[in-house]
Amino acid sequence: MTEASPVPADEAPPRGRTAPLEEAEADRLFREGVALFNGARYWHAHEAWETLWRAAPDEERDLYQGLIKLAAGFLHLSRRNRRGARNKLAEGIAHLSRYEPVHRGIGVTELVNKAKEIVADLDAGAIPYLIPPSIRFIASTSVNR
Numbered sequence: 228m229t230e231a232s233p234v235p236a237d238e239a240p241p242r243g244r245t246a247p248l249e250e251a252e253a254d255r256l257f258r259e260g261v262a263l264f265n266g267a268r269y270w271h272a273h274e275a276w277e278t279l280w281r282a283a284p285d286e287e288r289d290l291y292q293g294l295i296k297l298a299a300g301f302l303h304l305s306r307r308n309r310r311g312a313r314n315k316l317a318e319g320i321a322h323l324s325r326y327e328p329v330h331r332g333i334g335v336t337e338l339v340n341k342a343k344e345i346v347a348d349l350d351a352g353a354i355p356y357l358i359p360p361s362i363r364f365i366a367s368t369s370v371n372r
Contacts, residue, residue, distance in 0.1 A: 245281045253279060257331060260294065267359040269302040290330060293322030297342055301359070304345065313349040316342045334363045 248256070260275035273295050280291035296319030303311035320342050328336040341360040348355040 248282045261362045265361045269298040273298040289322045293319045316346050332364045334365045
């Protein structure tokens with residue numbers, strides 16, 4: 228059995244990925260995305276999180292992908308696009324579920340449950356009146372990260 232060669236530090240990231248961000252910059256973008264999402268500025272939240280997603284280590288990529296998909300779903304819902312909203316929300320739920328109950332200080336379960344309620348309404352043929360969900364930061368010592 229042969230050992231894999233270490234990847235040179237100066238090697239370019241895989242296509243579609245960027246170099247890792249400094250922790251302070253990653254935290255700033257994450258919080259900016261949360262603030263934008265909470266202000267129902269879903270497209271802008273998506274943009275902030277996409278920067279994180281491109282630079283994230285593999286174990287964090289699904290978190291950002293899930294948040295991006297939820298933002299896209301709520302954007303579709305605000306535009307009364309039932310099919311687009313349902314599909315993106317369901318995809319976001321699938322990506323985020325592994326990070327429950329709390330990850331990076333946010334209440335993932337709370338967000339996922341709200342998205343599930345809206346998907347159920349959409350599946351029942353309704354386009355719910357959108358009261359924008361909020362992402363809450365939860366102070367806890369028993370979090371995933």
